[in-house]
Amino acid sequence: MLELENVIKVFNRGTQDEKRALDGIDLVVEKGDFVTIIGSNGAGKSTLLNVIAGTHQPDEGHVRINGRDVTRWPDYRLACYIARVFQDPTMGTAGAMTIEENLALAERRGKRRGLQWGVTAAYRRRFREILKILDLGLEDRLKLATGLLSGGQRQSLTLLMATLSLPKVLLLDEHTAALDPRTAEKVTLLTDQIVRENNLTTLMVTHNMNQALKHGNRMIMLHQGRIQMDVRGEEKKNLTVAELIAKFGKTLKDETLLSCDS
Amino acid sequence: MIILNVLPMTLEQGLAYALVALGIALTFRVLAFPDLTVDGSFPLGGAVAARLIVAGVDPVLAAAAATLAGFVAGSLTGLLNTRLKINSLLAGILMMTILYSVNLRIMGRANIQLLDRPTVFSAMENMDVTRYVPVILFFFVVTMAVKILLDLFLHTQYGMALRATGDNEDMIRSLGVNTDNATVFGLGLSNAMVSLSGALVAQDQGFSDVGMGIGMIVAGLASIIIGEALVKPKSVFRLSLAAVVGSVAYRFIISLGLRLGLAPTDLKMATGFMVIVALGIPAIRGKREGKIHLRGV
Numbered sequence: 225m226l227e228l229e230n231v232i233k234v235f236n237r238g239t240q241d242e243k244r245a246l247d248g249i250d251l252v253v254e255k256g257d258f259v260t261i262i263g264s265n266g267a268g269k270s271t272l273l274n275v276i277a278g279t280h281q282p283d284e285g286h287v288r289i290n291g292r293d294v295t296r297w298p299d300y301r302l303a304c305y306i307a308r309v310f311q312d313p314t315m316g317t318a319g320a321m322t323i324e325e326n327l328a329l330a331e332r333r334g335k336r337r338g339l340q341w342g343v344t345a346a347y348r349r350r351f352r353e354i355l356k357i358l359d360l361g362l363e364d365r366l367k368l369a370t371g372l373l374s375g376g377q378r379q380s381l382t383l384l385m386a387t388l389s390l391p392k393v394l395l396l397d398e399h400t401a402a403l404d405p406r407t408a409e410k411v412t413l414l415t416d417q418i419v420r421e422n423n424l425t426t427l428m429v430t431h432n433m434n435q436a437l438k439h440g441n442r443m444i445m446l447h448q449g450r451i452q453m454d455v456r457g458e459e460k461k462n463l464t465v466a467e468l469i470a471k472f473g474k475t476l477k478d479e480t481l482l483s484c485d486s
Numbered sequence: 487m488i489i490l491n492v493l494p495m496t497l498e499q500g501l502a503y504a505l506v507a508l509g510i511a512l513t514f515r516v517l518a519f520p521d522l523t524v525d526g527s528f529p530l531g532g533a534v535a536a537r538l539i540v541a542g543v544d545p546v547l548a549a550a551a552a553t554l555a556g557f558v559a560g561s562l563t564g565l566l567n568t569r570l571k572i573n574s575l576l577a578g579i580l581m582m583t584i585l586y587s588v589n590l591r592i593m594g595r596a597n598i599q600l601l602d603r604p605t606v607f608s609a610m611e612n613m614d615v616t617r618y619v620p621v622i623l624f625f626f627v628v629t630m631a632v633k634i635l636l637d638l639f640l641h642t643q644y645g646m647a648l649r650a651t652g653d654n655e656d657m658i659r660s661l662g663v664n665t666d667n668a669t670v671f672g673l674g675l676s677n678a679m680v681s682l683s684g685a686l687v688a689q690d691q692g693f694s695d696v697g698m699g700i701g702m703i704v705a706g707l708a709s710i711i712i713g714e715a716l717v718k719p720k721s722v723f724r725l726s727l728a729a730v731v732g733s734v735a736y737r738f739i740i741s742l743g744l745r746l747g748l749a750p751t752d753l754k755m756a757t758g759f760m761v762i763v764a765l766g767i768p769a770i771r772g773k774r775e776g777k778i779h780l781r782g783v
Contacts, residue, residue: 277660303662318653329650334662337643
C-alpha cells in the first residue's frame with residue numbers, strides 16, 4: 225500500500241546547521257494498518273509525514289502508493305491518495321468559510337473542481353447525517369463559520385473532513401496534542417472509531433507513549449531520522465510503557481515523550 | 487441642497503468605479519493578495535477600448551477586448567508571483583510600471599479623445615431625460631450583473647477553492663487544489679473587472695488618458711473600508727455589496743469635499759489620509775480586536 229525505500233531528507237545541507245532529518249527510512253505499510261509513530265523532538269516524525277504528503281520532497285529514495293512512484297508529486301496532487309490532520313486545529317479548516325463549505329471542499333479532495341454549485345442539497349443532507357457522528361450539534365449549525373468553533377470542535381470537524389472521501393492513507397500529526405485532556409480523549413476515541421469503521425490505512429504521530437501503545441496494530445519509534453523500533457500485533461499489545469522506558473528512556477531523554485497520561 | 491446637487495454625479499462615478507472596488511475586494515479580501523496591478527490595468531482598459539473604437543471597432547466589443555486584456559495583465563502578475571517567486575507587492579508594482587509603457591504604446595500617445603466617436607453611451611445623449619438617468623441606470627445594471635456573477639462564481643466548486651486559497655492555503659493544497667493556478671486565475675479575474683471599468687469610464691468621460699489609473703488602488707481601498715463599515719461583510723454576498731456601496735459612498739464624500747472647498751489637486755492626499763486613519767486608529771488606540779481587518783494589507 226504505502227512503501228518508503230531508503231528515504232533520506234537533509235536540511236541545510238553543507239552548512240553548520242546540516243540536519244539529517246530522515247536518514248534512510250525503509251517502511252512498508254499494509255492496507256488497513258494503523259501505525260503509531262513515536263520519537264523525541266527532532267527525531268524526524270513530522271518530516272516523515274511531510275515527505276509522504278508531498279510537502280517536502282526527499283533528497284534520495286522513493287515513496288510509492290499502491291505501487292505507484294509518487295516521490296516527486298507535489299502535495300496538491302497527492303491529495304487524491306492522502307488526507308492529513310495537523311496538530312494546530314486552525315490549520316485544518318478555512319476559518320471564514322462555513323461548516324458546510326469546508327465539508328464540501330473536503331468532499332472533492334483530489335477531484336476536479338468546476339463551475340458546478342459548491343454546496344448542493346444532496347451534499348447538505350449527507351453532511352447533516354455525517355456530522356451526527358461527532359455528537360457536537362454541528363449538524364444544526366451548517367452555516368456557521370468554522371473560525372467560531374472551539375479547538376476541539378474544529379479538530380473533530382477536520383478529522384471528519386479528512387475521512388469524508390475515504391483517503392488511501394490517513395496522516396495524523398499529533399492531532400490531539402493542542403487540545404485539553406478531555407477533548408483530546410474524545411477526539412482520540414473518534415479517531416479510533418472512524419479508522420476502524422472505514423478500515424483506513426493510518427499513520428499517527430504522537431508524543432504520548434500510552435496513546436502510541438493503546439492505539440493501532442503497529443508502532444514504530446524514530447530516533448535521529450532512523451527507525452529504531454518496529455513492533456506489531458501481539459508483541460505490541462503486550463508491550464508496556466515501563467518496558468519502553470526501560471529500553472529507550474536513556475536515548476530518548478524527552479520528558480514530553482515520557483509522559484504517561486493520556 | 488448640495489447633497490442633491492452632487493447625487494447624480496456621485497451615483498454615476500460610484501457605480502462606474504464600483505467594478506474596481508469589486509476587483510480589489512477579490513484580490514485583497516478574498517485571495518489575501520495585495521495586488522497593485524490595478525493602477526495599470528485600469529488605464530489599460532481605457533487604452534484598449536479607445537484605440538479599438540478609434541479604429542472603428544464596435545464599442546461593446548472594444549470593452550470586451552479591454553476586459554480580456556485586463557485578465558491577461560492580472561494573470562501575468564500572478565505568474566510573476568507564483569512561478570518566479572517575486573514578492574506579491576513587487577510583482578504588482580512591476581506589472582503596473584510595465585503597463586504604463588504598454589498603455590502608451592497601445593494609444594500611440596498620452597491620451598485619445600472619444601467625444602465624436604460612437605460609444606456605448608452614444609444612444610443616451612439625445613434622450614428626452616437628462617443624460618444622468620440612462621447612464622446611471624446602465625452602470626447600475628452592469629455593476630450589479632458583475633457583482634451577482636462574482637457572488638455565484640465564489641459559491642461554485644472552483645470559486646470556493648479560490649476563497650479557501652486566501653483563507654487557508656495549506657489546507658486547500660492538502661485537499662488537492664493547485665493554489666498557484668488559483669491565484670493566477672483570481673488575479674486575472676480581478677483585473678478583468680478593473681479593465682472593464684477603465685473601458686467604460688473612458689467611454690463615459692469621452693477620453694482615455696495614460697494617467698487615469700493613478701491612485702486607483704488607494705481609492706478602491708478607501709471604498710472597501712467605507713463599504714465594510716456600512717455593510718458588515720459577513721458573507722460573500724455582503725462583501726461584494728460592501729464594495730459597491732463603499733464605492734458610491736466614497737465618491738459621495740469626495741464630491742461633498744470638493745463642493746466644500748477641497749482642492750481637486752489634494753484629492754489623492756485626502757483619500758490617502760482616509761485610508762491611513764481607518765487602518766491606523768485601532769493601532770493608536772491599542773485595540774487589536776477593533777482593527778479593520780483587511781487581509782492582504
